[in-house]
Amino acid sequence: MSTKKQEYKKTGAQEHKSTGTQENWQPKIIAFLCNWCSYAGADLAGVSRIQYPPNIRVIRVPCSGRINPIFVLKCLQNGFDGVLVSGCHPGNCHYISGNYYARRKFAILKTLLEFIGIEPGRVQFSWVSAGEGEKFAQVVEKVADDVKKLGPAKRFVKRI
Amino acid sequence: MQSLENELKECARKLLTEKKVDLIIGYKKGALPLRSTPCFIREEKDVDSLIFDFTCSNNLATYLQKSKLAEHRTPNTENHGKIGIIAKACDARAIVQLIVEKQVKKEDITLIGIACTGILDLKKVSDGLDGKEILNYKLQNGEVLFQGKDFKKPLKLSDILCDVCKTCLNPDPSVYDSFIGEPISGAKTEIVDKLEGLSPDERWEYFEREISKCIRCYACRNACPLCYCEECVVDRTNPQWFGKSTEFSDTFTFHITRMLDTAGRCVGCGACIRACPTHVDLAPLGIKIEKEIKERFGYTAGLSLDVIPPMATFDEDDKQEFIM
Numbered sequence: 001m002s003t004k005k006q007e008y009k010k011t012g013a014q015e016h017k018s019t020g021t022q023e024n025w026q027p028k029i030i031a032f033l034c035n036w037c038s039y040a041g042a043d044l045a046g047v048s049r050i051q052y053p054p055n056i057r058v059i060r061v062p063c064s065g066r067i068n069p070i071f072v073l074k075c076l077q078n079g080f081d082g083v084l085v086s087g088c089h090p091g092n093c094h095y096i097s098g099n100y101y102a103r104r105k106f107a108i109l110k111t112l113l114e115f116i117g118i119e120p121g122r123v124q125f126s127w128v129s130a131g132e133g134e135k136f137a138q139v140v141e142k143v144a145d146d147v148k149k150l151g152p153a154k155r156f157v158k159r160i
Numbered sequence: 161m162q163s164l165e166n167e168l169k170e171c172a173r174k175l176l177t178e179k180k181v182d183l184i185i186g187y188k189k190g191a192l193p194l195r196s197t198p199c200f201i202r203e204e205k206d207v208d209s210l211i212f213d214f215t216c217s218n219n220l221a222t223y224l225q226k227s228k229l230a231e232h233r234t235p236n237t238e239n240h241g242k243i244g245i246i247a248k249a250c251d252a253r254a255i256v257q258l259i260v261e262k263q264v265k266k267e268d269i270t271l272i273g274i275a276c277t278g279i280l281d282l283k284k285v286s287d288g289l290d291g292k293e294i295l296n297y298k299l300q301n302g303e304v305l306f307q308g309k310d311f312k313k314p315l316k317l318s319d320i321l322c323d324v325c326k327t328c329l330n331p332d333p334s335v336y337d338s339f340i341g342e343p344i345s346g347a348k349t350e351i352v353d354k355l356e357g358l359s360p361d362e363r364w365e366y367f368e369r370e371i372s373k374c375i376r377c378y379a380c381r382n383a384c385p386l387c388y389c390e391e392c393v394v395d396r397t398n399p400q401w402f403g404k405s406t407e408f409s410d411t412f413t414f415h416i417t418r419m420l421d422t423a424g425r426c427v428g429c430g431a432c433i434r435a436c437p438t439h440v441d442l443a444p445l446g447i448k449i450e451k452e453i454k455e456r457f458g459y460t461a462g463l464s465l466d467v468i469p470p471m472a473t474f475d476e477d478d479k480q481e482f483i484m
Binding site for chain 1: 423
């Protein structure tokens with residue numbers, strides 16, 4: 001009895017250890033989706049029964065223009081392995097021009113993050129419309145794939 | 161140098177006597193050698209204390225921020241009146257940016273442009289003299305002769321100027337009402353990014369080393385002419401976006417956020433770097449953004465009065481190669 005119990009404990013500990021590093025590790029990805037397009041796109045992917053990786057946690061925002069670069073930095077700081085920001089295609093913004101402003105912000109943010117040494121795959125951006133359930137699934141697949149290849153986020157994670 | 165200062169004093173005196181301005185913001189001698197301090201002159205008799213040389217490191221545009229304008233209130237009046245301000249190239253660019261952002265009105269400001277050949281980096285001087293105390297110095301033939309209690313050492317001027325001054329893009333003020341000295345020709349057209357050749361890992365190491373020095377005193381923010389928010393996001397407690405510790409990622413998030421907030425507005429004056437007590441090299445971050453803004457949106461901050469800052473506008477045809 002006692003030996004069995006010990007064995008169980010041992011494997012348990014090993015398993016726990018391996019989640020942080022090897023095959024069993026699953027990335028945590030946060031997705032900021034625009035209410036008017038990408039969020040509906042995700043919904044469409046769902047009702048259409050399209051399979052995509054379960055690694056994303058969705059936060060619905062009113063517009064991609066709502067995304068403050070601090071949100072992205074904060075996510076990386078709090079230990080998310082990847083960040084996806086998705087909004088409406090240019091010209092389709094519910095608020096006319098929110099995504100155009102967002103695009104400028106994202107361009108600078110992405111350049112700067114890559115410059116300081118954050119891997120390019122960690123923070124990604126996409127345009128997904130309400131009708132593109134298929135594309136949404138592809139985007140999530142790509143992001144999950146990229147982040148899995150990169151492994152757990154280490155840089156920028158808050159240590160205390 | 162002497163004639164430059166005389167010309168400057170003459171100009172300031174003229175502005176004050178003709179009542180074109182109520183206040184002159186300039187520099188006077190500081191308490192220690194190699195130090196200057198901003199001064200605020202209302203009366204003609206004080207004009208003689210004005211100086212201008214390579215020790216004038218503060219960016220005076222900082223004193224035109226709204227919160228500080230209130231402090232310049234002319235006696236017996238409601239507002240700050242007309243202000244004359246001594247502006248080297250980077251100060252002038254910052255002032256232009258403040259005008260563009262409607263923080264101050266052009267008609268209230270008289271820009272006294274001045275020829276600037278670079279500002280001293282006190283860290284380099286201190287390193288060059290092994291940290292010995294300077295009692296006196298003399299500038300001659302591109303060399304500065306420093307004198308202390310038991311030493312005398314010349315340092316080449318070009319070795320002790322700020323990095324941002326050595327790569328200054330526009331050594332002449334972009335906008336001015338009067339100009340002191342000779343315009344400096346030979347403006348550089350390329351932004352120098354010293355970390356460009358490094359790999360991402362090497363850059364990360366560089367920033368890890370630099371940012372770890374930060375003690376979160378916010379001197380960089382306070383010295384910056386364009387950090388004028390009434391309440392800085394880093395000071396907010398509800399919600400609290402930034403941890404208050406000097407833990408690396410908290411510190412770095414603060415610096416990145418400040419750089420992103422000044423994106424397309426930063427004039428690269430280097431006031432933040434000179435203000436830093438621990439000599440954190442923030443320049444590469446700012447330079448990278450400045451370069452990116454120029455390439456993507458074709459904009460350089462503080463060069464002209466009738467523009468919209470790049471982050472406050474958009475173009476339908478902006479490049480979007482990074483978006484899926």
